Each structure stands twice: as structure tokens, then as C-alpha cells.
Amino acid sequence: MQGKIDAVLFDAGGVLVLPDPTVLAPLLAYYGASIDHDVHARAHYAGMAAKSASTAGENDWTQYDNVYLETVGVKANVREEALHVFGRVKGVANLWRHPTAHAKAVLQTLHNRGVPIGIVSNASGQIEDTLRQSAICQVGEGPLAPVRFVIDSHIVGIQKPDPRIFHIALELLPDIDPSRIAYVGDSLIMDVQGSRGVGLVPVLVDPYGFAEGHDVHRIVSLEEVVHFFSDK
Ligand SMILES: [Mg+2]
The missing domain is CATH 3.40.50.1000 (HAD superfamily/HAD-like)
Known part of the structure; x- marks a missing residue:
């Protein structure tokens, strides 16, 4: 190059910028997720790869959200609630702010x-x-x-x-x-x-x-x- x-x-x-792990980590820790910011960064890229692989449109974050929660270790029995909460909070555009x-x-x-x-x-x-x-x-x-x-x-x-x-x-x-x-x-x-x-x-x-x-x-x-x- x-x-x-x-x-x-x-x-x-x-x-x-990444979705702010200083907000998302404690939010999802309640559901068993890691609070390690590096794990959350990895979850973003894993989510993006899944979003691309599913050829979802730009505004369909289903795959991303699922893979993000899986990567940070959200427990299966609280997954639905965690997805709801994560989708709402991560969906606030202003939270994509962590350098x-x-x-x-x-x-x-x-x-x-x-x-x-x-x-x-x-x-x-x-x-x-x-x-x-x-x-x-x-x-x-x-x-x-x-x-x-x-x-x-x-x-x-x-x-x-x-x-x-x-x-x-x-x-x-x-x-x-x-x-x-x-x-x-x-x-x-x-x-x-x-x-x-x-x-x-x-x-x-x-x-x-x-x-x-x-x-x-x-x-x-x-x-x-x-x-x-x-x-x-
Ligand atoms: Mg991007």
C-alpha cells in the first residue's frame, strides 16, 4: 500500500469510536457478561463480522446484538432481557463515542x-x-x-x-x-x-x-x- x-x-x-464499554460493560455485567473492555471491543468486531455474513441491511442489528452478547458472555437464561436492554442502550447513537x-x-x-x-x-x-x-x-x-x-x-x-x-x-x-x-x-x-x-x-x-x-x-x-x- x-x-x-x-x-x-x-x-x-x-x-x-466504539460503543462505549464504560456504559455497556456494567450494563451487561448484570447478565453475567465480562467487564473487560478488550472483550467488549472483540465483541464489536465479532458482531460486525456476523452482520456482514448475514448480509443484513445497515439498520438490522439482530446478528450483531446476538453475537456481541454471546462474545461478552451473557448467560443464556437472561439472554432475551439482555438483548432488549442492550439493543435500546447501544441504539443511542451518542454512545458510539469511546475512542x-x-x-x-x-x-x-x-x-x-x-x-x-x-x-x-x-x-x-x-x-x-x-x-x-x-x-x-x-x-x-x-x-x-x-x-x-x-x-x-x-x-x-x-x-x-x-x-x-x-x-x-x-x-x-x-x-x-x-x-x-x-x-x-x-x-x-x-x-x-x-x-x-x-x-x-x-x-x-x-x-x-x-x-x-x-x-x-x-x-x-x-x-x-x-x-x-x-x-x-
Ligand atoms: Mg463502522
């Missing part, structure tokens, strides 16, 4: 190297504020890592994997060939298929290897994105 990429677009959920490892540092390093950065997220109108409040980035200059834009599906009225949401981003990077722009996401359908469909270079965040064997450039850590530019 080194020398092949000139700009990077990021998904937000599962890439820059992933290296998110802030990676965006800052990319910016320092002059790499144009943008965010394209299926969200609920909140994600630009959340990324700022979680001290990850802001649009334009400021105390955090600057990004050129944050495209929120709720605000533009188009969700990934619809190509039109990616085209909005491409219009904001008019001087860069799409084949030299990476799209970093955590969903094989919304992110990989969606971005590939408009000629971007998909990169899948797959820290636990759940997508092994799939035809996509997989990264274990966001830090690997910096290595795309190690010649700069």
Missing part, C-alpha cells in the same frame, strides 16, 4: 504528514460533535487533529453503501484520483463493497482476524494506515 495512497477517508463507528486505540494519534500523524483526511459515517446527525467531544478530531484547524470534512448520513440523507455518499466525499477531494484514496472501515458490506464500488481502495479494520480470507486489504491496527505514507 506504501506509495499508492494520497488521501484517507475513515468510517467512524468501529474505526475511530479506539491510536485513533487520535493516527489522525494527527496523517495530518502532520500533509495527508488529506475525511470522515464518511452512517450516523444520526451527531458524529461530528461526538468526534470532537471524544477528543479525536475536528473539521478544520483547532486543538485536535484537523480533518477536511465529516459526512454524516443522517445530514446528507444517504447511507453507505449507496455510492452517492462516497461521491459527496470525492467531490470534496477533486484533485485526487479515487484509486489513490483509501477508505478505512469495519464492515465488509457498507464499507468495503461500498467504497470499492466507486473506485476507492477499501481497507478493513479487522483486529481479530474475523475477515480472514476475504479479498480486501485488512489491518489489525489503525497505526498501519500511517505506514501507507512512510515514504513521506
Whole structure:
């Protein structure tokens, strides 16, 4: 990938932020779940892999929720109640706010190297504020890592994997060939298929290897994105 990429677009959920384990861990501990934040991170990626494998639509979280609870160890006899509670709480978009490892540092390093950065997220109108409040980035200059834009599906009225949401981003990077722009996401359908469909270079965040064997450039850590530019 080194020398092949000139700009990077990021998904937000599962890439820059995760559903907040400081809320979800104690919530689900009542049902027997682990309170280890790493276990909850693993549960997110396991859930995303199951969601992709089921080819569920973006708004169908059934598979994700089931696999998340299974991964964190919710007891079978309280599973239905836990699913109800988890679905309601995780469904609050603002709780997708816990910074992933290296998110802030990676965006800052990319910016320092002059790499144009943008965010394209299926969200609920909140994600630009959340990324700022979680001290990850802001649009334009400021105390955090600057990004050129944050495209929120709720605000533009188009969700990934619809190509039109990616085209909005491409219009904001008019001087860069799409084949030299990476799209970093955590969903094989919304992110990989969606971005590939408009000629971007998909990169899948797959820290636990759940997508092994799939035809996509997989990264274990966001830090690997910096290595795309190690010649700069
Ligand atoms: Mg995502």
C-alpha cells in the first residue's frame, strides 16, 4: 500500500469510536457478561463480522446484538432481557463515542504528514460533535487533529453503501484520483463493497482476524494506515 495512497477517508463507528464499554460493560455485567473492555471491543468486531455474513441491511442489528452478547458472555437464561436492554442502550447513537486505540494519534500523524483526511459515517446527525467531544478530531484547524470534512448520513440523507455518499466525499477531494484514496472501515458490506464500488481502495479494520480470507486489504491496527505514507 506504501506509495499508492494520497488521501484517507475513515468510517467512524468501529474505526475511530466504539460503543462505549464504560456504559455497556456494567450494563451487561448484570447478565453475567465480562467487564473487560478488550472483550467488549472483540465483541464489536465479532458482531460486525456476523452482520456482514448475514448480509443484513445497515439498520438490522439482530446478528450483531446476538453475537456481541454471546462474545461478552451473557448467560443464556437472561439472554432475551439482555438483548432488549442492550439493543435500546447501544441504539443511542451518542454512545458510539469511546475512542479506539491510536485513533487520535493516527489522525494527527496523517495530518502532520500533509495527508488529506475525511470522515464518511452512517450516523444520526451527531458524529461530528461526538468526534470532537471524544477528543479525536475536528473539521478544520483547532486543538485536535484537523480533518477536511465529516459526512454524516443522517445530514446528507444517504447511507453507505449507496455510492452517492462516497461521491459527496470525492467531490470534496477533486484533485485526487479515487484509486489513490483509501477508505478505512469495519464492515465488509457498507464499507468495503461500498467504497470499492466507486473506485476507492477499501481497507478493513479487522483486529481479530474475523475477515480472514476475504479479498480486501485488512489491518489489525489503525497505526498501519500511517505506514501507507512512510515514504513521506
Ligand atoms: Mg463502522
